[in-house]
Every structure is written in structure tokens, then in C-alpha cells.
Amino acid sequence: MANSQNQFIGLEASKLTSEAYAKTLDKEDALSKLRNEFIIPTKGDLKNKRFGPVSKNISNGTSGPVSAEDEEESIYFCGNSLGLQPKRTREYISRYLDTWASKGVFGHFTQYEDGHPPWLDMDDALKDQTSKLVGALPSEVVVMETLTANLHFLMASFYRPTKDRYKIIIEGKAFPSDHYAAMSQIAHHNLPPSALVTITPPSPTDPYLSSDHILSVISEHAATTALVLLPGIQFYSGQYFDIELITRHCHSLNIPIGWDLAHAVGNVPVKLHDWNVDFAAWCNYKYLNGGPGTIGGLFVHDRHGQVEESPSNDEESAKAENGILDKTLTYRPRLSGWWGGDKKVRFNMDNVFVPIPGASGFQVSNPSALDLTAVLASLDVFGLTDIDTLRERSLRLTAYLEARLLQYEGGEAPYKIITPSNPAERGAQLSVRLNPGLLDSILHFIESNGVVLDERKPDVLRVAPAPLYNSFWDIHRFITLFHEACKRATAKTG
Ligand SMILES: Cc1ncc(COP(=O)(O)O)c(C=O)c1O
Numbered sequence: 001m002a003n004s005q006n007q008f009i010g011l012e013a014s015k016l017t018s019e020a021y022a023k024t025l026d027k028e029d030a031l032s033k034l035r036n037e038f039i040i041p042t043k044g045d046l047k048n049k050r051f052g053p054v055s056k057n058i059s060n061g062t063s064g065p066v067s068a069e070d071e072e073e074s075i076y077f078c079g080n081s082l083g084l085q086p087k088r089t090r091e092y093i094s095r096y097l098d099t100w101a102s103k104g105v106f107g108h109f110t111q112y113e114d115g116h117p118p119w120l121d122m123d124d125a126l127k128d129q130t131s132k133l134v135g136a137l138p139s140e141v142v143v144m145e146t147l148t149a150n151l152h153f154l155m156a157s158f159y160r161p162t163k164d165r166y167k168i169i170i171e172g173k174a175f176p177s178d179h180y181a182a183m184s185q186i187a188h189h190n191l192p193p194s195a196l197v198t199i200t201p202p203s204p205t206d207p208y209l210s211s212d213h214i215l216s217v218i219s220e221h222a223a224t225t226a227l228v229l230l231p232g233i234q235f236y237s238g239q240y241f242d243i244e245l246i247t248r249h250c251h252s253l254n255i256p257i258g259w260d261l262a263h264a265v266g267n268v269p270v271k272l273h274d275w276n277v278d279f280a281a282w283c284n285y286k287y288l289n290g291g292p293g294t295i296g297g298l299f300v301h302d303r304h305g306q307v308e309e310s311p312s313n314d315e316e317s318a319k320a321e322n323g324i325l326d327k328t329l330t331y332r333p334r335l336s337g338w339w340g341g342d343k344k345v346r347f348n349m350d351n352v353f354v355p356i357p358g359a360s361g362f363q364v365s366n367p368s369a370l371d372l373t374a375v376l377a378s379l380d381v382f383g384l385t386d387i388d389t390l391r392e393r394s395l396r397l398t399a400y401l402e403a404r405l406l407q408y409e410g411g412e413a414p415y416k417i418i419t420p421s422n423p424a425e426r427g428a429q430l431s432v433r434l435n436p437g438l439l440d441s442i443l444h445f446i447e448s449n450g451v452v453l454d455e456r457k458p459d460v461l462r463v464a465p466a467p468l469y470n471s472f473w474d475i476h477r478f479i480t481l482f483h484e485a486c487k488r489a490t491a492k493t494g
């Protein structure tokens with residue numbers, strides 16, 4: 001990283017390798033206190049083969065004496081895959097369990113004195129905080145279903161192939177689930193696999209996709225394209241795409257565009273409404289810390305969420321008189337379910353679908369109140385700050401990580417950072433490509449010393465300091481172990 005960037009981010013180059021400096025950076029950052037909102041697994045927890053934590057955070061009576069080393073906090077850099085558990089999650093879920101135990105079905109409607117919503121209103125209660133995270137109006141977002149399922153629901157609505165325009169453009173290294181979802185949508189419309197166009201990086205060794213390259217592939221296929229589906233942040237390389245620019249380009253060519261924000265939500269501030277994005281979907285279990293596989297979220301721009309009364313024709317009026325149809329509505333086609341229906345008439349059981357205007361009208365099923373509760377706990381942690389302030393901290397953490405990775409003592413580093421060096425083109429994650437043959441040995445060493453991160457075989461480590469709970473000291477400890485592991489591994493391979 002260029003020195004000027006370090007200065008911009010407020011890092012002092014001469015002190016970078018000092019442990020005391022890492023601790024000072026933590027002390028000086030007001031957001032460091034948010035780490036206390038989370039349960040950080042200890043090294044002992046990670047080694048423990050029995051159920052539950054051995055740490056003193058939570059005692060479940062399963063553990064014996066704990067050594068000082070085992071009590072040390074692990075170095076968790078895997079929030080880009082599964083975020084850590086907020087302490088308040090247990091409290092909120094326990095309240096949910098008490099409600100279910102004491103009220104049964106009335107839990108759907110019971111309004112609590114402490115202001116927490118009845119289950120029936122939890123979808124609305126989550127809108128405000130969710131919309132702030134993705135730069136949307138509350139009416140444009142809803143917490144529902146799961147990411148891939150939501151991509152399908154959204155494609156059912158936005159991928160409307162015609163004889164002339166039928167292709168879906170995705171990126172060549174799309175997360176496999178997105179690839180399968182797009183392929184199966186194409187097959188669902190009886191179209192050939194060639195209707196899937198992939199944007200591949202010009203270089204076989206560098207995953208970087210420039211905006212120019214992306215725009216040129218979209219332009220090349222514009223006349224035959226029905227939809228573009230891209231990730232806000234690429235899961236493998238960590239590259240953050242220019243959502244606004246690419247969206248504008250697609251619209252200039254009359255192509256709707258959807259964004260998979262799995263790795264962007266809670267990581268970088270996005271402005272889905274202002275950027276005119278058509279639709280987006282995300283999960284709530286990565287930088288949002290709602291728990292493994294928890295309920296996801298989606299965005300539909302308000303211009304697509306309108307529900308309008310239209311003049312009814314005679315046949316429809318006749319049905320209305322018979323009480324079958326009380327009004328004729330026009331709305332964007334979708335795969336519907338009762339939970340997308342207006343709450344005032346949802347329980348009428350009359351088979352008249354009156355979608356809630358906006359994203360909520362895309363809901364399908366009665367959502368899991370357990371999941372919504374966990375997401376509420378996570379959003380309440382985000383509520384202690386805001387995404388712009390968090391991003392500032394994240395820029396500093398990732399810049400520090402980058403600077404430390406670039407300072408390898410004793411020769412050439414046996415790895416290369418493949419995430420863009422421009423902070424505007426990345427979020428928290430840095431992906432590190434190791435020299436061939438080193439991955440297993442390095443991973444074994446750092447994991448047995450309490451580091452948790454994600455590997456993508458054959459040679460990439462994804463390191464993601466999550467700004468809500470990771471610290472500069474975590475990075476310092478990681479670098480010390482990682483560099484030691486690199487030295488051992490290269491010594492072995494000669
Ligand atoms: C970019 C991306 N898309 C899709 C998925 C799949 O999400 P889910 O299993 O929640 O549908 C993931 C992660 O699992 C992902 O990172």
C-alpha cells in the first residue's frame with residue numbers, strides 16, 4: 001500500500017509492526033467497544049470436542065478447568081462467511097421462547113410493554129434498520145426467505161424473457177448458487193444454456209474485473225439480454241463493483257439489473273434507492289450476524305412495487321358482485337403467497353390477492369419468528385452506530401491488514417493479495433493467494449493457533465476483519481502467526 005494511503009487512513013508507517021501500536025489503535029477507536037457486544041470464541045472453545053463454549057462467557061457445566069491459553073480469544077476473520085453471535089441474541093431468543101411458551105398462538109398478536117413487536121409485525125419492525133443499511137426506503141425492503149430463494153423470487157418477477165431479449169448476464173466466477181439459480185431460470189423458460197452469458201476476467205491469473213470490461217460485455221449483448229445479475233462484492237476476490245455506474249449503464253440499454261449483496265450488506269454502505277437499482281437480495285448471516293442460514297432480505301425499488309387499482313372489465317365486475325373479487329389490481333407479476341398480501345385482508349381466506357405495496361408484497365410464507373428475532377438482535381447492534389461510521393473503521397482495519405501483509409520480513413512473500421488495492425473497490429475482505437503447495441501447511445499452523453478464516457482451494461485464503469468485532473490487535477496477532485506459518489511452510493518445501 002502506498003504510504004500516502006496509510007497517512008490518509010491515519011496509520012503511522014514506522015510503528016506498523018509494533019504490538020503496542022495495534023493496541024493503541026484499538027484504544028483510540030471509539031467503535032472498539034462494539035466488540036463487547038459479541039461472543040468471541042476462545043481458543044479453548046474451538047478445540048473443545050464437547051457441546052458448547054468452555055469459556056467463562058457462558059457456563060453450561062460441560063467444561064473442566066480452562067488453561068490461560070485456552071481462555072484467550074481466538075482470531076476470528078470469517079465474518080464474511082458466518083458472523084459471530086451477538087450477546088443479545090440469546091436474550092432476545094430467550095424472550096421469544098418465553099412468549100411462545102406462555103402465549104402460544106397469541107404470541108402473533110401480543111404487544112409488549114417494552115416495545116418489542118408481536119410476531120405478526122416483526123417484518124415491519126425490521127424495515128427501518130434494514131433500509132438504513134442498504135440505502136433504501138423502508139417500503140423497499142423486507143426480511144424474508146433466504147438468499148438463493150429470494151433471487152429466484154426476484155428473477156421470476158424481473159426475468160421476463162422475450163424472443164429477442166432472453167439472456168442473463170452474470171460474472172464468470174459467480175458464487176455457484178447464483179450460477180445455478182440463473183441457469184435454472186433459463187431452463188425454466190425452456191431456453192438453451194447458451195442464454196447464460198458470463199463476464200470473465202481478461203487475465204487468467206488476476207480475478208479483477210474493471211468497470212470498463214463489465215460495461216463492454218453488457219453492451220455487446222444488450223440487444224439480446226433480459227437481465228443482469230451481479231454481486232455487489234465478489235465472494236472470492238473481495239472486489240467491490242461500481243453498483244451505481246453499472247446500474248446506470250444497464251438502464252441506458254433498457255436492461256433490468258439485480259444485485260446479490262451477500263458480501264456487501266453490513267460491510268459497505270450502498271444506496272440502492274438513489275442508485276436506482278431494480279432489485280437486490282442478501283443473507284443476514286455474514287457481516288450481519290443473524291446466525292447460520294437465517295432468514296435473508298430483499299430490495300425492490302419503489303417504482304416496481306406499485307399496486308394500482310385499474311378499471312375493471314365486465315367479467316371482473318360481475319365476479320366482484322358475487323363477492324369473489326372486490327377490486328381489480330395491477331402489480332408487477334410475481335410468485336405470490338399469502339404473506340405478501342395486505343395484512344388487513346390476509347386472513348379473509350377469500351382468494352383475493354391484494355399485495356402489500358413495495359417489497360413486502362413479495363413475501364410468500366409466514367416467516368420464522370425465531371429467525372426474525374435473531375436478525376432483530378443483529379440489527380440492534382448495528383443500531384449502536386451507523387454504516388458510514390462503521391465503514392470508516394473498516395477502511396482503517398483493512399488498510400492496516402494490507403500494510404502488515406505487505407511487510408514480509410526475510411525475502412519475498414510467498415503470497416500475493418488479489419483483492420484490489422484501491423479501498424473504494426473492496427470491503428473488509430482481503431483475499432490472499434499463496435504460492436502453490438503452501439495452503440494446507442499454513443492453514444494447519446494458524447488454525448491450531450486459534451485463527452479462523454476461510455480457504456478456497458487450491459491456494460486462496462480470505463481474511464475478513466469485521467469492523468463490528470475485529471480489532472487491530474487481532475490483525476497483529478494474525479500477522480505474527482501467519483508469517484511464522486509462511487516461514488515454516490516455505491522452509492519445508494525448500
Ligand atoms: C454471493 C453469494 N450468493 C449466494 C450465496 C448462497 O446463500 P444461501 O445459501 O443463503 O442461499 C452465498 C453464500 O452462501 C453467497 O456468498
Ligand SMILES: Nc1c(O)cccc1C(=O)C[C@H](N)C(=O)O
Binds near residue numbers: 080235
Ligand atoms: N463455506 C460455507 C460453509 O462451510 C457452510 C455454509 C456456507 C458457506 C459459505 O461459503 C458461505 C458464504 N457464501 C461464503 O462466501 O463464505
